Amino acid sequence: MAKHKGRGWHSKLLGAALGVTALAAATSVWTAQADTAGARQPQAQASAPGARPQDRTVTKVAADIAHASDKGARGVNITIDDGPDPVWTPQVLQLLKDNGVKATFCMVGTQAQAHPDLVKEVVAAGHRLCNHTVSHDTTMDTKSEAYQSQQILDAERMITKASGGVRPEYYRAPGGAFTPYSRQLAASRGMRPLGWNVDSRDFERPGAQTMVATVKREISNGPTVLFHDAGGDRSQTVAALREILPWLRQQGYSFGFPVR
Numbered sequence: 001m002a003k004h005k006g007r008g009w010h011s012k013l014l015g016a017a018l019g020v021t022a023l024a025a026a027t028s029v030w031t032a033q034a035d036t037a038g039a040r041q042p043q044a045q046a047s048a049p050g051a052r053p054q055d056r057t058v059t060k061v062a063a064d065i066a067h068a069s070d071k072g073a074r075g076v077n078i079t080i081d082d083g084p085d086p087v088w089t090p091q092v093l094q095l096l097k098d099n100g101v102k103a104t105f106c107m108v109g110t111q112a113q114a115h116p117d118l119v120k121e122v123v124a125a126g127h128r129l130c131n132h133t134v135s136h137d138t139t140m141d142t143k144s145e146a147y148q149s150q151q152i153l154d155a156e157r158m159i160t161k162a163s164g165g166v167r168p169e170y171y172r173a174p175g176g177a178f179t180p181y182s183r184q185l186a187a188s189r190g191m192r193p194l195g196w197n198v199d200s201r202d203f204e205r206p207g208a209q210t211m212v213a214t215v216k217r218e219i220s221n222g223p224t225v226l227f228h229d230a231g232g233d234r235s236q237t238v239a240a241l242r243e244i245l246p247w248l249r250q251q252g253y254s255f256g257f258p259v260r
């Protein structure tokens with residue numbers, strides 16, 4: 001799987017970088033002990049970790065909007081948007097862990113930049129990253145290509161940096177404001193455009209029970225379910241997830257990722 005391959009690359013390069021650093025440090029000490037007359041320092045080696053592992057793993061993906069699950073007909077894709085958020089993301093992560101669920105987090109670039117530790121936590125727990133632009137402009141489908149490009153590529157950089165080199169694997173336009181241009185651009189950067197089939201409407205805070213009922217009623221529409229872990233008080237979302245995740249499993253669904 002591309003994700004694991006990507007992470008493997010990163011680990012290997014990180015290991016290599018640490019190795020180089022350790023070697024440089026050791027050489028430095030040895031030089032200092034053996035030669036106090038200002039022999040050349042091994043500074044050239046400091047540039048070795050400059051390689052960009054994430055850039056090596058960019059593989060173009062399909063540009064049409066994905067909805068299907070990699071777990072097939074009885075798969076469900078839990079998608080969590082607009083974070084990360086220091087209050088709500090940890091609670092959502094705990095619930096996902098308690099229920100053995102892997103999810104896809106569609107992150108806003110500025111949020112990722114502000115909370116890199118949370119981005120790393122999401123990745124370490126086995127979830128996947130999705131690019132949800134820099135500014136969450138739901139009218140970006142009416143804006144110039146230059147603007148759309150900046151929104152997508154800058155968020156890609158912010159999220160990848162915050163994660164420590166793990167790239168977002170999907171692109172979800174805020175409010176679904178995709179354009180053919182933005183889909184092609186994201187796909188060329190290895191981010192599959194990602195839609196949804198079931199909107200829990202948690203953003204409107206209708207009450208946890210209403211959200212649970214919405215998901216139960218609409219899950220037959222398709223596998224990709226939309227929730228949020230930021231943008232306001234998400235306690236109803238947490239309460240709804242606590243109920244809906246075990247229910248989905250009881251119904252025989254398995255939790256997967258959107259296809260790429």
Ligand SMILES: [Zn+2]
Nearest residue numbers: 081082174175
């Ligand atoms: Zn959003």
